[in-house]
Amino acid sequence: MSSRPVPGSLRLRFLLAITLWVVLGIGAIWFSAVGIFSKHVEESYHEELEVHVRELGRLAEVGPDGQLRLTRPLSDPRYEEPLSGFYWQITARNRQALRSESMTRGTLDEHIAHSPEILHTLENGPSGPAITYGFTRKGPSDEDIHFVIATDQSELDRLIGSFTRDLSLWLVGLGVFLLATGMAIISFGLHPLDRLSVAIGRLRRGEAQDLEGRYPAEIAPLVADLNAYLHQNADMIAKSRVQAANLAHSLRTPLAVITDEAERLGETAGGREPSKVLLDQARAMEQQIDFQLARARSSTGQPYSARWVRLPEVAEPILRAMKRLHPDKHFVLETNNCDGVQLPLDEVDYSELLSILLDNAGKWATREVKLQFVCEPNQSFTARVIDDGSGMTEKELSHAFEIGSRFDRQKSGSGLGLAIARDLADALGLTLDLSNTPSGLAATVCFHPASIER
């Protein structure tokens, strides 16, 4: 299994779920934290301004000259700094207004302070929107003295903004950490599936006979079921092959009797034609038996059984047999750079394929049959069976793999060999081609690793 999420994969589903969970969680935290903090800061701010406006009320008095004055400056020095955003103002009818040193320009709206109760609102201040607190108190002449304190809204926004930025940064960090942790958990959680994927790969490449390894309780029953199925399937195929062989065996002997009877019939007066019909039909039956039995014997439908073809060992017994079968032909093996190479192929099927090609070449060769192995750096492998016979015409080449194609009826054979060879090659995932060479005919069997990894 790939460690990168691919569309439709469990890994991607988990990743999307965790991402959604983290984003929703972090978002909720962000909104909650910003809301709570803003409320808390605003409340603190308002409390502070209320304290300041009360202090302003306590410190203000009407001097002997009838002018408003403070007995001492406000305790917060920000009211002394020009345009600091912290302002106060005291006004009364027929008296000169008193303002904080910070308020070097503009005025505060005295109408905000129109009641002995402390009231607040958002107003335009000397340096932008300001939170303004105010109340009134009676002066010596029973006039209303307006006490107003204002603080720029931007100050509160700055505090909240600064907190929000810091919080966002931390939450992004937390989100990244949670996502990374989530991915690690996904990898850890899906690791048994990765191992299962590796086990399936080994099974497909023929390196194992079943799914190997121990798996978590959730997967183990599935693996056990799959292994049971694989074993059952292998047993069934083995039994089918034996049954097919038994069937062929039991059919061939009576067929031999029928063939003999037909031959005898052909030797009697008037028996030639019926004999020919019987012999032709017996031959057709024999061809079907051979072809279907070869298919049953091959690993069709189960191309990657747990077997290996080892080079050049696979060819040695076949070549020894060929030397006995065609004693007047010289069989040569050229292994080139393939000694010790192993191919993930069914040895029985591959041997059958090589045997058919070598026997065919042995029948047609004038003197020599060459078996060449060539191993390419890209792990592809080629086996070439080359004879020094007369080769084939284009027409013969185009019909060579058809069932019953025989190009010389003087030579023994059923005309099935190459058809079975093509069937075997297909079942093994190999390519089989025939071509003429300067010396004769060449049968080329190619193995490409990519063709196995379906």
Next chain:
Amino acid sequence: MRLLVVEDDPELGRRLSDRLRAADFAVELATCRNEAEDWPDVGAMAAVILDLGLPDGDGIDLLRHWRNARVETPILILTARGSWQDKVEGLNAGADDFVVKPVRFEELQARLNALFRRQQGTRNNLLEIGDLSLDPIARTVEHAGVPLALSKQEFRLLHLFMRRAGQVMSQADILDDLYELDADRELNTVEVLVGRLRRKIGREHIVTQRGMGYRFEK
């Protein structure tokens, strides 16, 4: 020429034996592995036709047993097993040829003759010694280019002499090759046959080795 046929199917065994006898072979039939394994003179047979699927054992094991016992008789496997795995195993166990049932008798005979030729180290069927030539397939004999008319037994005897030219063969050896074990076998039959053959091909070809038998001059 005497052949041993090891075939468990009685019908096929009978038919095959009849065919081979009609082709002038003396045929012994064994119907199971034990019978074939105990056969007293497998080494003296011209060839063995061996079925693999025997009721009391595997033909391949029997083949190995014979080869381990240094039996050099050509052995042709005639079986219903048609896979190359079986063929390679059979040939590497010591078989000289492998034929899958059913087979036309014509082809079987050709394969047997190929085995005989291989054993004799010749590439064609024709046996030629001096002015005599014998074609075992066409069943013809020529003496100095003139066709000779020989009876079935005379032809078999001449074929045996020419295959083993230069070797001394006792009357018993000749009887073993010409007749099946359960046939009526009388030693004077050989003397009568040799006498008739000498009259047809010339006395000089067959030399009597007193107390030992006959030798066909090369």
